[in-house]
Amino acid sequence: MSMTGSVPGTDNRGIRELGAEEKVGWDQVQQGVVLPSFEGDAADIAHQKAEERHYADFNSYTATVASWRVLKPVYNRDICIDCQNCWVWCPDTSIISRDKQMLGIDYDHCKGCGVCVEVCPTNPKSLLMFNEAEENEEALSEWPQKEKKAK
Amino acid sequence: MAKEFELNEVEVWDGNYAASQALRQAQIDVVAAYPITPSTPIVEGYGAYVANGYVDGEFVMVESEHAAMSGCVGAAAAGGRVATATSSQGFALMTEVLYQASGMRLPIVLTVVNRALASPLNVRGDHSDMYLGRDSGWIQIDAFNAQEAYDLPLCAFRIGEHLDVRLPVMVHQDGFTTSHKAQNVYPLKDDVAYKFVGDYVPVDEMLDFTRPVTHGAQTEEDWHYEHKAKQHKAIMDSKTVIDEVFEDFKKLTGREYKRVETYMMEDAEVALVLLGSSVETAVLAAKQLREEEGIKVGVVAPRCFRPFPYDLVREALDVPTLKAVCCLDKSSPGGAMGALFNEVSAAAYTTSSRPMITNYIYGLGGRDFAMDEAKRIMKEQKAHADAGHITTNIQQFSGLRGPKLGFYETRRS
Numbered sequence: 237m238s239m240t241g242s243v244p245g246t247d248n249r250g251i252r253e254l255g256a257e258e259k260v261g262w263d264q265v266q267q268g269v270v271l272p273s274f275e276g277d278a279a280d281i282a283h284q285k286a287e288e289r290h291y292a293d294f295n296s297y298t299a300t301v302a303s304w305r306v307l308k309p310v311y312n313r314d315i316c317i318d319c320q321n322c323w324v325w326c327p328d329t330s331i332i333s334r335d336k337q338m339l340g341i342d343y344d345h346c347k348g349c350g351v352c353v354e355v356c357p358t359n360p361k362s363l364l365m366f367n368e369a370e371e372n373e374e375a376l377s378e379w380p381q382k383e384k385k386a387k
Numbered sequence: 388m389a390k391e392f393e394l395n396e397v398e399v400w401d402g403n404y405a406a407s408q409a410l411r412q413a414q415i416d417v418v419a420a421y422p423i424t425p426s427t428p429i430v431e432g433y434g435a436y437v438a439n440g441y442v443d444g445e446f447v448m449v450e451s452e453h454a455a456m457s458g459c460v461g462a463a464a465a466g467g468r469v470a471t472a473t474s475s476q477g478f479a480l481m482t483e484v485l486y487q488a489s490g491m492r493l494p495i496v497l498t499v500v501n502r503a504l505a506s507p508l509n510v511r512g513d514h515s516d517m518y519l520g521r522d523s524g525w526i527q528i529d530a531f532n533a534q535e536a537y538d539l540p541l542c543a544f545r546i547g548e549h550l551d552v553r554l555p556v557m558v559h560q561d562g563f564t565t566s567h568k569a570q571n572v573y574p575l576k577d578d579v580a581y582k583f584v585g586d587y588v589p590v591d592e593m594l595d596f597t598r599p600v601t602h603g604a605q606t607e608e609d610w611h612y613e614h615k616a617k618q619h620k621a622i623m624d625s626k627t628v629i630d631e632v633f634e635d636f637k638k639l640t641g642r643e644y645k646r647v648e649t650y651m652m653e654d655a656e657v658a659l660v661l662l663g664s665s666v667e668t669a670v671l672a673a674k675q676l677r678e679e680e681g682i683k684v685g686v687v688a689p690r691c692f693r694p695f696p697y698d699l700v701r702e703a704l705d706v707p708t709l710k711a712v713c714c715l716d717k718s719s720p721g722g723a724m725g726a727l728f729n730e731v732s733a734a735a736y737t738t739s740s741r742p743m744i745t746n747y748i749y750g751l752g753g754r755d756f757a758m759d760e761a762k763r764i765m766k767e768q769k770a771h772a773d774a775g776h777i778t779t780n781i782q783q784f785s786g787l788r789g790p791k792l793g794f795y796e797t798r799r800s
Contacts, residue, residue, distance in 0.1 A: 255609055262616040267553065268492030269614050270591040271601040279597040294601075 249286075249344055252299045271295070285334075296345070305348035307365045310375040311340055316362035322352035338362075359383055389414060389443045391577050392436070400572040402530065402565035405537035406472065406498045406558070407432030411441055412580035413496075413544050416467030416587070419447040419458030421477060424510045425562040426500035429472035444468075452477035456484035456497075463493035464602040466592025468544065470495060474562060475502035478516040482523065488555045489524030490618060491602055492590075494547035495555040497525070498540055501663065502562040503752045511753020512562030514662060514717040517692065518726055524618055526556040526625055527692040531666045533570040536560040538642060541575075544584045545632045552625045553590060554618075559692070561664040563753065575640065583639055622694050629691060646691040647699035651677070655685030656708050657768035658742075660700075660731050661715040662689060665749075665756050672761035683708065684765045689727075697734045704731070705738040710772035712742045713764055715785070717750040724782055743777050743797070749785035760785055776800055 274281060275290040291297045318338050323331040330346035332339040341352075353363045359382050366375040392411065400408070407429045410418070418437075422430040437446040444467075449455045455471050463469040473481060478499060488495050501517050503509040520527060528543060530536040539558045547556040560566055575583065591600050606614060626646060633644040650670045652658065659669045666688040673684035687703045689696055704712060712735065716725025723729070728746035735742060747764060750756045764785065771777050780793025 255607075259609065260613070262613040262620070265610065265613045265617055267617070267621075268591065268602070269490065269604045269606060269610075270492075271604050272591075273599040273601065277597050278599055281599070294604075 249297060249342060256299075257293060300344040302344055302346055302348075305343075305346065306368055307348045307350065308343065308368050309341055309346065309348070309350065309352050309363045310366050310372050311338070312362050312364075312376060312379055313338075315358050315360060315379075317358055319357060321355045321357060322363060325351050325355045327351065390440045392441050394574045394576065396573065398572050398574055399569050400533055400537070400574075401428075401567050401569045402533045402536035402560045403428035403500065403567065404432055405533045405572050405574075406500075406540055406560065407436070408574060409537050409540035409580070410470050410472075410496075410498065411436045412575070412577055413468065413470070413541065413584045414443060414581055415470050416444045417447060417459070417462035417469050418444065418471055419449050419455045419462065419469075420471045421449050421452050421455045421473075423452070423474050423477035425502055425512070425566045426472045426474040426477075426498065428566075429498055429500070433472075452480040453484060456481040456488065456495075459495045459497075460484060460488050460491065460493060463488070463495050464491065464593050466589035466594045468548070468587040469493070470497065470540075470544075472498040472500070474500045475504055475510075475516050479504060479519060482519060485520060485523040485525060485555070487603065489622075490614070492553045492618070492621070493555060494544075494553055496540060496543045496547060497555065497557045498536075499557050499559045500562050500566045501559055507752075509752040510562070512564055512566075512664075513751050513753065515719065515751075517557075517559050517662075518716075518718040520557060521693055521726065524554065524622060525693065526552075526554055526622060526629070528556065528558050528629075529662050529688075529690055529692055530558060530560040530565065531664055531688070532565055533568065534572050534642070535644075536565060537572050537574060538636065538640070538644070541580055541584055542629075542632050542636055542644070545635075546625065546629050548585075548587060549625075549628045549632075550588065550590070552621060552628050554622055554625060559663070564664040573640075579639070583636070626691070626694055626696065626698070644690055645699070646689070646696040647703055648688040648690050649703045650686040650688075651683075652685035652687065652703055652706055652709075654683050654708055655706055656683040656772055657711045657713075657765060658685040658687055658704070658709060659713050659715060659761070659765065659768075660687045660689070660727060661717075662692065662727065663717065665715065665717070665761075668756060668758060669761050672758045672765065675758070676762050676765055680766075682765065682769050684768075685709075687712075687731075695730050697730075700731055701734040701738055704735045704742060705740050707740060709740050709742045711768040711777075712744045713747055713768050714744060715747045715749050715764075717748075717756075719748065719751055728782070743771050743799070745771070745777055745779065746782040747785045748782065754786050756786065 271294040330342040420430040503513045504515040543556040714728035777797040781795040783793040
């Protein structure tokens with residue numbers, strides 16, 4: 237089941253559990269385990285938004301591949317300055333941003349590495365790691381205050 | 388545009404130079420290589436062709452054989468014609484990536500100059516590196532002399548790149564005995580050779596930006612098995628294409644290759660089965676023994692080590708007169724009967740003639756295998772035939788100093 241739905245622009249993401257694809261016989265598998273990324277001509281793919289692309293069945297874009305995450309980043313919109321640092325550094329394209337505005341985290345692909353928290357420059361940070369089981373609302377209510385500068 | 392290399396109708400080339408000329412004529416897009424004895428001159432020769440303008444493609448020097456084959460995998464996945472060369476320890480270091488290449492169905496050509504594997508360290512020729520590749524999913528073709536070391540790489544590109552095959556191909560030759568022995572070689576002219584090999588047809592190439600693809604995906608228990616089965620079927624079925632390509636090559640050059648070469652098997656009572664440069668020794672010994680002592684000896688030589696020519700080996704050994712066969716393995720089996728013995732025995736077991744079969748380990752680390760020893764082994768097979776049962780150990784060692792070494796006796800009387 238998708239964990240992403242609430243973040244705009246991720247409607248088609250993470251709809252399948254990994255391994256839920258149709259199982260075909262040896263005679264029908266793709267030669268050399270070559271997996272096409274998109275359906276049809278993809279020459280213009282770089283100019284399309286992710287939600288506009290026709291991803292192929294085996295593209296992990298449409299699968300939820302984050303079940304082994306233990307700690308998750310939680311995003312605090314009230315503090316974020318939309319600097320895009322986390323978007324640049326995320327190794328799994330799991331920071332969702334549109335028109336240079338940070339929208340949230342794609343929990344179907346985020347593995348919980350914490351790089352986004354590390355590179356966040358605000359005070360306090362706009363992204364912090366919390367236990368996977370903790371509700372995001374609860375996490376936001378516990379957010380730390382701005383640290384005073386040492387004199 | 389690559390310059391044409393002027394060639395005489397007949398050249399004096401060793402096996403290494405012959406192989407490097409064949410690679411040049413195929414106009415490869417990428418050669419990634421790390422030279423090693425005794426295949427060094429293949430890489431060296433190819434490097435000189437690149438430097439002197441006889442090749443348009445890229446020549447990539449890398450830091451190891453693992454990197455060489457990895458470079459080949461990347462370039463082949465990108466969509467280019469790719470080849471390299473190696474031997475022995477280099478082959479061993481490539482092994483991990485050999486399995487990647489075949490599983491990814493990339494038609495790379497690897498010219499292997501067979502050499503012993505350490506320890507003890509040894510640069511001379513035996514078949515332990517060739518045997519190491521036998522479950523790797525590569526087609527393995529064996530050249531017995533310099534002419535074949537030129538001809539077979541040209542065939543290898545055609546076979547591996549065929550759309551019904553798309554598998555990597557090794558062309559083997561024996562270290563030093565073939566690779567460093569100068570012989571008469573009849574090359575094709577550059578344009579004729581290239582026309583035979585043909586233009587490369589990429590499949591699922593990564594440089595096709597209209598259709599991005601992922602190569603080298605991970606699969607677990609739900610997909611891996613089906614992919615391996617499909618790959619196995621491809622190499623089993625490749626025999627049809629191999630036969631076709633050999634037939635086309637014969638039409639072009641008059642030189643005939645078969646997946647299993649047979650010599651004087653029509654009326655043979657005893658036979659040797661072996662690989663590599665020793666085949667020519669055995670054929671000459673068999674001819675002489677027929678003349679000298681009237682023993683009807685034949686020789687069977689699998690040209691194609693993989694796919695193992697089960698059909699043609701069985702055909703070759705299903706001779707009503709055939710009583711005793713000896714399979715010679717030039718690789719230490721490390722606690723088993725020799726691989727050639729095991730595979731040939733399994734094929735012969737389903738024939739009606741079902742000859743007695745014994746195994747010799749020979750030639751390890753480049754130990755010479757000469758006419759006298761070949762004849763001695765042939766005569767020993769004749770003794771089995773006359774006695775009606777195997778009179779020696781089933782596995783023995785040829786040309787070994789010290790007390791006689793052998794294992795197992797027959798239970799057939």
